[in-house]
Amino acid sequence: MISDRMAAVLALLDGDPDRDANLPQAVAVQAAAALGTDGICAGLGIAPSGVVLVWGREAVGVELEEVQFTLGQGPGLDAAAAGVPVLVPDLLEAGARWPAFTPAAAELKVRAIFAFPLRIGAISVGALMAHRSTVGPLADGQFADALALADAITLLLLNHASPEPAAAALEWNQPRLGWAQPPTYRAEVHQATGMISAQLGVSLAEALVRLRAYAYAEDRLIAEVAADVVARRLRFEDPSR
Amino acid sequence: MAREEQLVEAFVEAADTLVDDFDVIEFLHTLAERCVQLLEVDAAGVMLADQFGQLHATAASTESARLLELFELQADAGPCMDAFRAGAQVVNADLAASQARWPRFAEAARASGFVSVHALPLRLRTTIIGALNLFCARAGILSDADVRTGQALADVATIGILAQRSVQQAELLATQLQQALNSRVTIEQAKGVLAERRHITVDEAFDLLRAYARNHNLHLSDLARQVADGSSTATELLSGSPHATADP
Numbered sequence: 402m403i404s405d406r407m408a409a410v411l412a413l414l415d416g417d418p419d420r421d422a423n424l425p426q427a428v429a430v431q432a433a434a435a436l437g438t439d440g441i442c443a444g445l446g447i448a449p450s451g452v453v454l455v456w457g458r459e460a461v462g463v464e465l466e467e468v469q470f471t472l473g474q475g476p477g478l479d480a481a482a483a484g485v486p487v488l489v490p491d492l493l494e495a496g497a498r499w500p501a502f503t504p505a506a507a508e509l510k511v512r513a514i515f516a517f518p519l520r521i522g523a524i525s526v527g528a529l530m531a532h533r534s535t536v537g538p539l540a541d542g543q544f545a546d547a548l549a550l551a552d553a554i555t556l557l558l559l560n561h562a563s564p565e566p567a568a569a570a571l572e573w574n575q576p577r578l579g580w581a582q583p584p585t586y587r588a589e590v591h592q593a594t595g596m597i598s599a600q601l602g603v604s605l606a607e608a609l610v611r612l613r614a615y616a617y618a619e620d621r622l623i624a625e626v627a628a629d630v631v632a633r634r635l636r637f638e639d640p641s642r
Numbered sequence: 643m644a645r646e647e648q649l650v651e652a653f654v655e656a657a658d659t660l661v662d663d664f665d666v667i668e669f670l671h672t673l674a675e676r677c678v679q680l681l682e683v684d685a686a687g688v689m690l691a692d693q694f695g696q697l698h699a700t701a702a703s704t705e706s707a708r709l710l711e712l713f714e715l716q717a718d719a720g721p722c723m724d725a726f727r728a729g730a731q732v733v734n735a736d737l738a739a740s741q742a743r744w745p746r747f748a749e750a751a752r753a754s755g756f757v758s759v760h761a762l763p764l765r766l767r768t769t770i771i772g773a774l775n776l777f778c779a780r781a782g783i784l785s786d787a788d789v790r791t792g793q794a795l796a797d798v799a800t801i802g803i804l805a806q807r808s809v810q811q812a813e814l815l816a817t818q819l820q821q822a823l824n825s826r827v828t829i830e831q832a833k834g835v836l837a838e839r840r841h842i843t844v845d846e847a848f849d850l851l852r853a854y855a856r857n858h859n860l861h862l863s864d865l866a867r868q869v870a871d872g873s874s875t876a877t878e879l880l881s882g883s884p885h886a887t888a889d890p
Contacts, residue, residue, distance in 0.1 A: 402695045484824065486817050522827030523870035545693035548820055588699065588710055588830045592844045595834020595870060605831055605870060631707075631834070631844060 406435040407546035411553050429457040432550055436515070436543050438531040442466055443519065443554050444477055445527040455527075455558065461509050465532060468505040475502040480516035481528040486547075487516040490538040512536045517551040519558060522591055524605045526558050559610055593627035597637045611637060645680065649791070652676040653798055665861040666803060666822040667829065670701035671852075673774075673799050678703045680795075681788045683776040684756070687713050688764070688799075689722045690772035690819055697722055697772060700826050705848040708754050712747065713775065720747040722773040725761035729770045731793065732761040734783045755779050762793050764800040771800060771819060825863040832866035840882050854879045 403411075413428045433441040442457030444466055454466045469475035476487040476499070489495045490513050496503035506514070513533040519526045529551050539547065590612070598608035612630070615637070616623040629635040655672055670688045677686035687702035687709065699713030716722045721732040721744065736758055740748040751759060760776040774796040778784065784792075803818060829851070836847035851869065854876060855862045868874035 403693060485821060520824065522824060522829075522831045523867045524831075548693045587714065591827050591830030592834035592837070595831040595836070596838040597834075598831075598872075599835045599838035604872075631837075 402542075403546050403549045404435065404542050407432070407549060410435055411549065414553050414557060426456070426458050430459070433457075433459070433531060436531050436547055436550075437540055438513075438515070438533045441529065441531045443527060443529045443558070444469075444481075445519075445558055446481075456529075456554065461511060462530070462532060464509055465506060465511060465514075465530065468502060468509075472499075472501045472505065474499045475506075476514045476516040477528040477530040480518045480530075481525060484518045484520055484525060486518070486544075487514075488538070488544075489514045489516075491536040506532075510534045515539055515547060517547050519551055519555040521555055521559075521609070522594075522605070524555075524559075524594075524609065526555055526606065529554055559606060559613075587624045587627065589627040589631050590623060593630035596630055600637045601639050608637075648676075648680055652680060652795060665825075665863050666818065667701055667825045668855075668862045669802065670799070670822075671703075671862075673795060674701050674703040677774070677776060677792060677795060681776065681792055682778065682782075682784060683760070683788075683792075684779040685709055685777040687775045688772060689713055689716065689726070689775060690764075690822055691726060691770075692819070692823055695726075697726060698823050698826060700772070700822055706845050707843075709777075712751055712754060712756075712777075715747045715750055716744075716775075718746065719744045721759050721761035722775050725763045725773040726770055729763050729765055731763065731789065732759075733789055735759050735761075751777065757781055758783070760784055760789070760792070762789075762796045764796050764803075766797070766800045766804055769804070771803065774799075825866070828863065828870050829866040831870040835869055835872075836880070839880055850879065850882075 410428055410432045413431070414425060429441050433439060440457060440459035440462040442459070442462035442465070443455050445455045454463060457463075465475075466477070469477055476489050479498075480487040492503055492506055492512055492514060511532045511534060513536050515531045517529045519528055529547070531547065590609075593612055594605055594609045597603075597612055598605045601608065601611065603611070612626060613623055616626040619626065626635065630637070652673075655669075655676070674686040674688055677683060685703050688700050689697040690700045691697050697713075697717055699710050702709050702713070713722070721735055725732045735743075737748045737752045737756060740759075756777045756779055758778045758781075760778075762774045762776070763770050764772045764774060774792065776784070776792060803822075829848070830844075832851060833844045833847040836842070836850060837844045840847065840850070842850070851866060852862060854860070855865045858865075858876075865874065865876070869876070869880065874880060
């Protein structure tokens with residue numbers, strides 16, 4: 402179960418009125434504190450050449466992302482590529498894994514890094530990195546908190562990738578069950594994502610965004626629209642084809 | 643094969659998770675299938691909990707959409723949720739008498755032809771990671787021997803999941819579960835891609851995926867990821883019909 406602190410962070414992410422513009426930066430500070438870390442940042446993109454920092458503007462985090470980007474190695478890239486969390490409670494001890502990144506991080510006085518993939522099934526959008534100037538693992542419960550945060554950020558980032566970002570973002574105002582049961586909970590949402598991706602010849606990420614944008618435009622719940630897609634009562638077609 | 647041999651084989655399989663290329667989803671599917679073969683039950687499935695304590699359908703003896711929906715309904719209330727929360731068995735729950743306890747679930751399960759339901763916690767000491775769900779379509783109670791066998795399979799499976807890749811810390815356990823839950827999402831995405839490309843139902847898509855993985859000695863999770871993200875080169879699987887990608 403997630404902590405009350407992280408629940409509060411997720412509620413802030415959920416309720417921020419500016420979320421259609423950018424992820425709320427101030428919340429990153431609270432998220433980092435909830436995880437017992439000094440800073441947190443989210444990078445969009447999974448290839449070493451194409452990671453863009455999209456959340457967290459605290460100086461050390463920004464530099465860490467820079468270093469990782471420049472050197473093409475680091476825990477965040479590994480987490481994104483492998484799709485699993487990469488937990489480094491003592492960076493110097495794990496130094497051999499990232500021979501160029503580790504000394505650079507040490508120069509920034511970073512001693513521990515916890516990286517989490519941002520993904521939904523086979524959709525991978527990037528990684529979340531939390532860092533700390535002291536060694537030691539995440540405390541009990543903080544790992545679950547970080548996973549929940551990564552899920553929330555993934556959904557928000559996909560939102561931003563929407564062709565109609567403002568509209569799709571507003572979809573979150575629909576009555577729903579809250580973070581404990583995000584719209585991606587239902588199997589049919591994922592099945593419909595796969596079907597739409599094949600119907601339109603687009604990536605899964607774009608298919609999910611289209612599904613959500615459609616649900617918003619029709620003022621319906623995403624799960625209902627997904628059920629229609631799976632039952633073949635609704636098809637997404639590319640008018641340009 | 644005699645029941646005793648089947649049992650031994652099931653336990654050996656359940657214990658055989660300390661190999662490098664271990665696929666949790668495949669493993670849990672086998673467990674669910676074994677339950678149906680070995681116990682007096684008609685359907686079985688495994689639900690694993692995420693970081694919110696929310697249960698997710700992870701594998702089932704048959705992947706019919708109806709059965710999966712029965713698992714999903716338990717996210718709110720159902721025998722799996724009860725077994726998971728209490729860490730205790732829910733055995734021989736008569737669905738006709740459970741209308742008040744789990745209204746939506748009981749109604750849907752009865753509509754699917756089931757009479758009684760059981761849920762056994764997936765538990766190792768104080769850690770509970772989910773529940774094994776058993777469904778019966780015939781009247782009559784599940785024998786004590788069957789309950790014990792089912793729980794033993796659930797226990798061995800739990801140890802198997804937790805022991806995989808020397809899990810010593812809670813966070814590593816959570817990583818395993820996270821991985822399993824995410825693989826499940828990937829499988830749903832792949833079912834959708836395949837259903838669309840082959841003009842079949844998502845249920846049929848799962849059967850095709852699994853059969854292809856078995857025949858080609860691939861992990862279900864790996865194959866599903868490749869099909870879902872479009873990197874699969876399994877043309878025979880993806881375009882069984884000649885104009886699979888053409889507009890209707």
